[in-house]
Amino acid sequence: MEDQADIFDVSAAAPIRLDHGGHRQRLRERARKGGLEALPDYELLELFLFRSIPQRDVKPLAKALLSRFGSLQGVLSAPLDDMLQVSVLDGKGKALKMTPDIALDLGLMFEATRRTVAEPLKRTTVVASWSALIDYLRVTLAHEPREQFRVLFLDNQNKLIADEVLGVGTVNHAPAYPREIMKRALEQGSSHIILVHNHPSGDPSPSQDDIEMTRAIVEAGRALGIKVHDHVIVGREGVASLRQLGAL
Incomplete structure (x- = not known):
């Protein structure tokens, strides 16, 4: 022993x-x-x-x-x-x-690890460092037991301004309010955003509710000149991009 x-x-x-x-x-x-x-x-x-x-x-x-x-x-x-x-x-x-x-x-x-993988995102545009972004999101959210809705706020050069949690929910739902998202984007001086949430079930496949909610946020942003680059869903089994799936 x-x-x-x-x-x-x-x-x-x-x-x-x-x-x-x-x-x-x-x-x-x-x-x-x-x-x-x-x-x-x-x-x-x-x-x-x-x-x-x-x-x-x-x-x-x-x-x-x-x-x-x-x-x-x-x-x-x-x-x-x-x-x-x-x-x-x-x-x-x-x-x-x-x-x-x-x-x-x-x-x-864990926090030290999360900040380490976030470092590349601070040195270049988020869109140009997509693999680094995915690594960061998987570390941050893949094992989160409850749904989180996060927004990455970008400047007009697509550099990261902030990553904020705007909603925490249950094992299968996190609230996301288009008006609150746009209000926060204006406060951050952000002209581009990336929506992110996780699926604690492990499967990142988007639901119909995910798609409809994303479209509502896109419409809210269009009126204010704020572009939604993507909505990324993270699960233990992988990551899904609504843009790549043609749902955005």
């Missing part, structure tokens, strides 16, 4: 303590020698949890988080309240629960 547990040495007839710190050091050594990319997801998560949870066997917690949220990205992007529901027994049979501080540490790692 990895955590400091008693085992019985027949020859010495005395209990010996296994040092869990030895496991931590061995894992760090493997990471240094073989590279972090060689580690499975649960060990990568273990390494991070070492810093938040000293002197405990964190492997069960790492595996429980991956089981609960489905993937490493799912863990890191999970809402803090959802993370707090995860608890396990450690190697000594003692309860090990997520705390607000641990959940915040994982959330910080």
Whole structure:
């Protein structure tokens, strides 16, 4: 057992303590020698949890988080309240629960990742860096458990001004109000926008409601000289562009 547990040495007839710190050091050594990319997801998560949870066997917690949220990205992007529901027994049979501080540490790692993939969007036009945009949207939304409606506000050179969440809903609906979107675009000084929302079901295929709502926003923008470049739907199974599908 990895955590400091008693085992019985027949020859010495005395209990010996296994040092869990030895496991931590061995894992760090493997990471240094073989590279972090060689580690499975649960060990990568273990390494991070070492810093938040000293002197405990964190492997069960790492595996429980991956089981609960489905993937490493799912863990890191999970809402803090959802993370707090995860608890396990450690190697000594003692309860090990997520705390607000641990959940915040994982959330910080996700936010750092999200900002890193957003960097290319700040250096060039969004339309010219479409693959970078898709990478950013997948990191940001693919594992979001509730629908979010976001708008990317662009200037007249199609450079990103802001990415804002304008609606958060349920597992299958997020509100989007054309008048509020246009009001915010005018406040941002944005002449072009890209609509984005996610499908927590995983399938990014647009619904008829998605298409009709998009057309209503396009019409609202036309009267104000604000162009809707696209409406991108993000799911775990991929990304759908209404423009590419001919629905815009």
